[in-house]
Amino acid sequence: MVGFNLEQLVTFLAGYAIYWLFIILMMTGFYIVVSRGNLIKKIIGLNLFQTSVFLFYVSIGKVSGGTAPILPMKLKVEDFSIYSNPLPHVLILTAIVVGVATTALGLALIIRIKEAYDTIEESDLLEMNREEFSKENREDIEQGGLFKK
Secondary structure, three states: OOOOOHHHHHHHHHHHHHHHHHHHHHHHHHHHHHHOOEHHHHHHHHHHHHHHHHHHHHHHHOOOOOEOOOOOOOOOOOOOOOEOOOHHHHHHHHHHHHHHHHHHHHHHHHHHHHHHHOOOEHHHHHHHHHHHHHHHHHHHHHOOOOOOO
16 A cells, blocks of 8 residues: 655645646636626736746746756856756747737727727627627618529
């Protein structure tokens, strides 16, 4: 039978607690996107989701006891040196820039939607779209159908 050690369990949970935080943050953002009808709240949920992914990737790049991968002035590298991986950090910097641009574009579109439809609630916009679509279909049917020659 496998021995159960409380100290090992606490160490295990403490070591992976940061990943549980990322999952909770990610699911919170996903829940906001799915459950809310307000377009600004959806953008906030997407940003929360995005931030959790950024934090996850940055945490992957850190190696315990690792140093920055910079060559010393003497250009002599010891074989037992442990380096952290800089690639996730670089990729996340690019992703942050893209995320900010996407958020700005989304907010600009929400402003235009507000000006055009006087609402930013998804349900109201869908209802307006249904009414407009059914009105167009009725006009087409009255004029001889959808597929006129």
